[in-house]
Amino acid sequence: MCWDESWEDVIELESLLPKAGKTYPIKLDENEEYAEEGKAYILWSPPHSELNGWWDKRPSEILKSYVLEGILSNAVSNYEKREYFFDFQIERYTRLINYFSEIPETKISPLSTVDQGNGSSRIQWQDADDLQKYNLGDYLYLSGIECESHLELILSCIENRWYVHYSATLHYPAHYETLITKYHLKSKEQKLIETLIKKANDITDNSMDSLEDNKIYGAEYW
Template identity: 35%
Template sequence: MNNKIELLVSANWSKTNWDLSWQPVIDLNELLPKVGESYEITLQDSEADDTKNGIHYLLWLPPHSELNGLDDRPIEILKAHVVEVELLEDEWIQKGTMSGRERKYIAKIIRIQKLIEILSQLKITKDKCFKDYFNHLERSTIHYYVWDHYLYLTQSAEYVKNEFLFKESEQGYLLVFINSWVSYSYKSEICKVELNKQQNKFIQSLLKHWNKLTPNIQIFVDEDQVQGALYY
C-alpha cells in the first residue's frame, strides 16, 4: 500500500473539450477523457522540463476549477479525478525561461478514478510537517471553506499558491491532498497524513484569524454532473 500518489497538474484538460466545458451543466462521462483513447495535452514549466515517457498520474479538475482555481467552487474537489496515462513526449511549444515553458505530449488513457476514492488505497502516515508551507504568514493571504467533513484551505502570495484538503477524523484532521505552485514549479499529491496535536492546533488558529471563502453561486447538479466554467 502506498503512502502517497504524486500528480502532474498542468495538463489543462479543458482544452481537450473546450466548447463542452462552457455548457451550463455537463455530464461527467461526456467531459472526462476516455479509457483507451489518446489525447494531445501540454505540460507547463517544471513539469514540461522533468516529465519523460512512461506511466504518470495526472490531476483532472472540472473546467471552472481548472481554469480559475478551487477558491470559487471548493466542493468541486470531490469531483476531481486522477487520470493514469502513458505519456509520449512530443514537441516544445515554447522553451524560453522568462515566459515559462510548455511542451506537447500524447497521453494514452489507462485508468480514471475519483481522487477521493483513491484515499482507501493509501496508508496513514505521520511523517509530513505541512507547517513548512506557512513560513511567511505575514506575506500571505489565507482563505478556507468547511463543509461536511472536509476543510479546503488555500494560501497565496506573490508567485505562490498552496491548496490543501483535509478530512476530519476521530483524532483531528487528515491531510489528504496538496496542490502547490511556486513560481514556475508544481507539486501535487494525494496522501493520508494524520496531523498531530500541535498541527491540529495550528490549523484551528488559521481558521480563527483568516477569511472564510464565499463560493460563487452555483446551480444544482447531480453527482455525475458538473457546472460549466464561467468567464471572469
C-alpha cells in the same frame, strides 16, 4: 479539455471527462517541465476550476475532480515557448476523494518548507494569508497565499486528529508540487493548521444547488 463545450451553462460531466483506454494529446507548460515519459498521475478538474482554481467560487468541484492514471509517451519539447507535448494513454480514472482511501499512511510531512538564512527551515503555511476554507462533508478544503506561492490542503479530522490527504504548493514561476497522501499532522503542525482554519474566511459556493451529480456548470472567466 474541449473548451468550446466548457462555456455552456450546464454540462454533462461524462462528456468532458477523459475515457479509460483512450489516448489524448496533452500540453504541459514551464511549471511542469520535469514531466517524463512513463507512468503518470494527472489531476483532472472541471473547466471552471481548471481555469480559475478551486478557491474561486467553486471548491465543491473537488467532489467532481478525478485522478487520471496512465502512460505518457512521444515527448516533444518546444524550448523557446517552454511547452512540452505528450500522448497520454489513460488506464483508469478515479474520483479524487475516493482515491484518498487507496493511499497508505505515511510519516513524511507533505507541508512545504522554506529555507532560512540560519540553515533552519519553516513551514510555508506559517506566513500564509488570504486564507479561505470550505467544508466538503468529511473533508475540509483550505487555501492560502505565501509570497508568490498558492497553498492548498484537503484535510479530515478523526477523533480530534487532523490528516492531510492532498497538499499543493503552486509556486510562481517555479514548478508545482502536488501530493495525494495520508499524513497525520504532528502536534505543532496541527496547532498551526487549526489556527489557520479559525482565521480563514468561508467560501460561498452555490454551484451544487439543484445540480445533478452527473452534471457541472460551465466555466466563468474572472
